[in-house]
Amino acid sequence: MFQGSSALTLDAKGRVSVPTRHRDALTSQADGRLTLTRHPDGCLLLYPRPVWEQKRDQIAAFPMQARALQRLLLGNAQDLELDSAGRILIAPELRTAAGLTRDVMLLGMGAHFELWDAATYTRQEQEALEQGMPDVLSQFSF
Numbered sequence: 001m002f003q004g005s006s007a008l009t010l011d012a013k014g015r016v017s018v019p020t021r022h023r024d025a026l027t028s029q030a031d032g033r034l035t036l037t038r039h040p041d042g043c044l045l046l047y048p049r050p051v052w053e054q055k056r057d058q059i060a061a062f063p064m065q066a067r068a069l070q071r072l073l074l075g076n077a078q079d080l081e082l083d084s085a086g087r088i089l090i091a092p093e094l095r096t097a098a099g100l101t102r103d104v105m106l107l108g109m110g111a112h113f114e115l116w117d118a119a120t121y122t123r124q125e126q127e128a129l130e131q132g133m134p135d136v137l138s139q140f141s142f
Contacts, residue, residue: 002108032082
């Protein structure tokens with residue numbers, strides 16, 4: 001289970017270093033093989049390959065009404081590998097789609113990660129906090 005947030009920096013080639021605490025798990029769980037794709041919220045999703053393969057099958061089975069979502073998720077999916085320095089290369093198309101420039105946030109979301117432009121993430125987080133708790137969480141206690 002991946003959790004926590006990490007402030008990272010894209011280098012001039014579009015690479016980002018995966019934090020060591022996650023890198024070790026990704027190496028042992030997926031031999032450093034990952035898949036990166038778009039998310040409708042404007043971020044990128046980063047999956048260990050075995051987890052992505054399960055998700056990919058679920059997405060491929062969506063009904064025709066969800067064709068646009070299939071295109072977004074499957075049509076933009078790119079397989080990656082951690083390099084010897086623990087970095088991943090984010091393709092220009094995906095960087096542009098998510099508005100990634102220099103400062104990014106990597107969020108552990110359980111079985112996968114979200115990769116956000118740092119300013120966009122801060123804005124989204126603030127908007128979510130201002131909206132308050134959704135009704136679905138009314139029975140949840142911290």
